[in-house]
Amino acid sequence: MKLVFFDDYKLGVLNKDETRVIDMSLTLEELPRVGPGDYMCRLIEKWSGYKSRLQTAMLDMSGVPIEDVQLRAPIPKPGKILCMAANYLENGTLKEARPINGFLKNPSSVIGDGDTIEIPPEDADIFHHEAELGLVIGKKARNISEDEAYNYVFGYTNFIDVSARGLGPKGSDVFLQSKSYHTFAPMGPYLVTADEVPNPQDTNVKLWVNGGLNQDYSTSDMGHSIPKTIAWLSSITTLNPGDVIALGTNHQGLGSLQDGDVVERETPGLGKLTVKVSEPKKRTWDRGVDQAMADRMRG
Amino acid sequence: MKLVMYNNYQLGLYQDDKVYNLSESLTEINAPTPQDMINAVIADFEGTYRARILEIAEKVQPIPMDQVHLRPPLPRPGKIVAMAGNYFENGALSEAKPLNGFLKSPESVIGEGETVVLPAGHQAAVFHHEAELGVVIGKTGVNVSEKDAYNHIFGYVNFNDVSARGLHPTSFLWMKSHDTFGPMGPYLVTADEIADAQNLQVRLWVNGEIRQDYNTSDMGHKIPKMIEWLSSIVQLDPGDLIASGTNHQGLGPIQNGDVMEMEIAGLGKITVNVSDELNREWHRGRDIDIADWVAGRTDEPPAWAKR
Numbered sequence: 001m002k003l004v005f006f007d008d009y010k011l012g013v014l015n016k017d018e019t020r021v022i023d024m025s026l027t028l029e030e031l032p033r034v035g036p037g038d039y040m041c042r043l044i045e046k047w048s049g050y051k052s053r054l055q056t057a058m059l060d061m062s063g064v065p066i067e068d069v070q071l072r073a074p075i076p077k078p079g080k081i082l083c084m085a086a087n088y089l090e091n092g093t094l095k096e097a098r099p100i101n102g103f104l105k106n107p108s109s110v111i112g113d114g115d116t117i118e119i120p121p122e123d124a125d126i127f128h129h130e131a132e133l134g135l136v137i138g139k140k141a142r143n144i145s146e147d148e149a150y151n152y153v154f155g156y157t158n159f160i161d162v163s164a165r166g167l168g169p170k171g172s173d174v175f176l177q178s179k180s181y182h183t184f185a186p187m188g189p190y191l192v193t194a195d196e197v198p199n200p201q202d203t204n205v206k207l208w209v210n211g212g213l214n215q216d217y218s219t220s221d222m223g224h225s226i227p228k229t230i231a232w233l234s235s236i237t238t239l240n241p242g243d244v245i246a247l248g249t250n251h252q253g254l255g256s257l258q259d260g261d262v263v264e265r266e267t268p269g270l271g272k273l274t275v276k277v278s279e280p281k282k283r284t285w286d287r288g289v290d291q292a293m294a295d296r297m298r299g
Numbered sequence: 300m301k302l303v304m305y306n307n308y309q310l311g312l313y314q315d316d317k318v319y320n321l322s323e324s325l326t327e328i329n330a331p332t333p334q335d336m337i338n339a340v341i342a343d344f345e346g347t348y349r350a351r352i353l354e355i356a357e358k359v360q361p362i363p364m365d366q367v368h369l370r371p372p373l374p375r376p377g378k379i380v381a382m383a384g385n386y387f388e389n390g391a392l393s394e395a396k397p398l399n400g401f402l403k404s405p406e407s408v409i410g411e412g413e414t415v416v417l418p419a420g421h422q423a424a425v426f427h428h429e430a431e432l433g434v435v436i437g438k439t440g441v442n443v444s445e446k447d448a449y450n451h452i453f454g455y456v457n458f459n460d461v462s463a464r465g466l467h468p469t470s471f472l473w474m475k476s477h478d479t480f481g482p483m484g485p486y487l488v489t490a491d492e493i494a495d496a497q498n499l500q501v502r503l504w505v506n507g508e509i510r511q512d513y514n515t516s517d518m519g520h521k522i523p524k525m526i527e528w529l530s531s532i533v534q535l536d537p538g539d540l541i542a543s544g545t546n547h548q549g550l551g552p553i554q555n556g557d558v559m560e561m562e563i564a565g566l567g568k569i570t571v572n573v574s575d576e577l578n579r580e581w582h583r584g585r586d587i588d589i590a591d592w593v594a595g596r597t598d599e600p601p602a603w604a605k606r
Contacts, residue, residue, distance in 0.1 A: 032329075032331040033331060034329060034330070034331065034335050038331070038335075042331060077377075079375075079405070080404065080405070080406075082472075085470070099467060099468050101468045101470050101472075101473070102470065102472050102473075103401075103402075103470060103471065103472050104401075104402035104403070104404060104471075104472055104476065105402070106378070106402065106532070106533040106534075107377070107378065108377075108378070108533055108534040108536065109533070120531070120532075122531075142478070143420070168397070168398075168399055169396070169397040169399050172383070172399055173383075173401060173469060173470050173471045174399065175401065175402075175470070175471065175472075176380075176399070176400050176401050176402060176532060176533075177399075177532060180402065180532055180533050181532055181533075182441060182532070182533065182534055235418065235420050235421070236404070236418070236421075236472065236473065236476055236477050236478075237404040237406050237407065237476050237477065237478060238406040238478055240406070
């Protein structure tokens with residue numbers, strides 16, 4: 001099933017052939033929530049009570065053509081965004097995974113399809129896109145074993161972990177400055193339930209800037225697998241329904257983001273997410289793949 | 300005004316050692332979670348809820364404080380943004396360290412009488428307490444100016460930024476975000492009750508022995524600067540918590556069976572326990588190595604920082 005937010009944060013599902021959006025507002029009227037921020041998280045929490053009604057709706061002949069709605073980020077404000085750091089074998093050039101590491105990303109930084117990444121005025125060395133597979137937690141998870149990890153996954157979405165390089169004191173953990181700026185977490189266009197993603201550990205991640213393909217890798221190159229990632233994160237902090245885990249990027253293919261850029265991000269079955277870039281200072285960096293960065297990260 | 304959460308996360312007013320139930324009267328607030336309740340009150344406090352709360356307190360029968368089970372006043376903040384290395388270390392540093400900070404997991408919060416659980420699965424070199432002034436945001440802000448910063452503060456609370464040292468690679472997630480690593484409380488004090496947040500004595504005891512004892516006047520980047528900087532990166536929302544950093548002079552190990560008390564002038568005292576199923580042991584008392592290192596009295600980092 002593909003869940004979407006659209007227009008003024010109405011929650012809907014895509015019909016079977018993914019051409020129309022069916023508004024589920026009436027069905028979800030009684031779902032306790034404060035607003036768009038926690039709406040999807042509450043639905044995931046109470047999923048078993050709504051699933052069959054949403055499935056039935058997918059067969060509905062009504063709905064609005066998808067091109068006529070404004071899609072929104074599927075989880076506009078997750079309880080947490082946990083990101084894995086340097087979690088790829090860089091197209092197999094590393095013999096083994098780097099030591100496991102991660103960080104929290106600002107949950108208020110999410111934007112959706114058609115929205116704009118706003119590059120801050122700070123004097124960073126460069127601003128990069130990082131295409132990642134985003135995983136959404138389905139139920140409360142604390143100290144989960146690898147064996148049971150997939151039972152805690154609700155679904156997947158395209159994610160871009162926008163990053164500023166070179167800010168903050170050298171030698172310190174500067175993930176706050178590098179990752180948490182407002183609008184630095186494009187996500188979407190929709191949230192796809194796990195049953196529609198048969199092998200998340202072997203799927204393709206693509207990202208284009210202005211039509212040029214920069215990132216194109218398989219999640220089979222991941223350093224610490226999805227179950228290992230869930231097990232490790234849940235040994236530190238309790239994971240809750242609607243929390244997002246960004247599984248890390250393969251650095252072979254990162255590139256700069258600058259004013260006027262159009263960024264597209266696609267994984268089979270997850271749809272295509274398109275966002276724009278605004279940079280009022282109009283700084284310029286090399287176009288295409290940042291080869292120096294790619295070389296630094298290779299084994 | 301002092302706000303508490305108690306029993307099954309009822310919101311209450313704390314006054315003269317009594318608690319007045321607010322949740323039962325504030326039925327107009329749509330609050331699927333306890334945090335949603337306090338967020339709503341904070342977001343419209345001066346416009347609506349300050350007066351409403353005083354009105355409610357005149358009508359309801361209070362409960363003596365010692366008969367309630369206190370909870371953390373912000374059970375699960377939307378964000379916890381914490382400052383790193385943000386003190387002059389009792390004036391030992393001639394200038395503030397470069398601005399730095401991190402996000403701490405909002406799931407880490409515990410309240411009065413609860414227990415900091417040292418994670419058995421993570422072999423840290425040592426676990427430290429870090430007593431800090433918690434600043435609670437009152438209104439939404441992006442790019443807030445220093446001049447306007449105090450207008451964005453709702454109030455203050457005791458906060459203990461419990462830390463695991465020496466996990467490699469060093470990252471704030473691994474160091475700071477373990478469940479139970481954010482003791483907070485006992486109550487949330489509105490800003491009008493704190494005459495000068497930049498001149499408050501912060502104290503922390505372990506098993507009755509004083510460890511940390513410093514003044515917020517020693518803060519490197521002061522509260523307005525901190526809010527300006529943080530809000531240039533992330534949007535700050537009502538009910539978000541800023542942990543303003545600690546003075547490292549007086550940090551010390553915590554271990555199984557310890558009792559930690561923390562008190563900031565005007566914010567009450569919070570007491571929490573420590574448990575560690577592995578019974579790991581460290582020396583008792585203050586950790587001189589980290590104190591000297593952070594204060595710049597030695598270039599030699601503590602052993603765990605070299606691991």
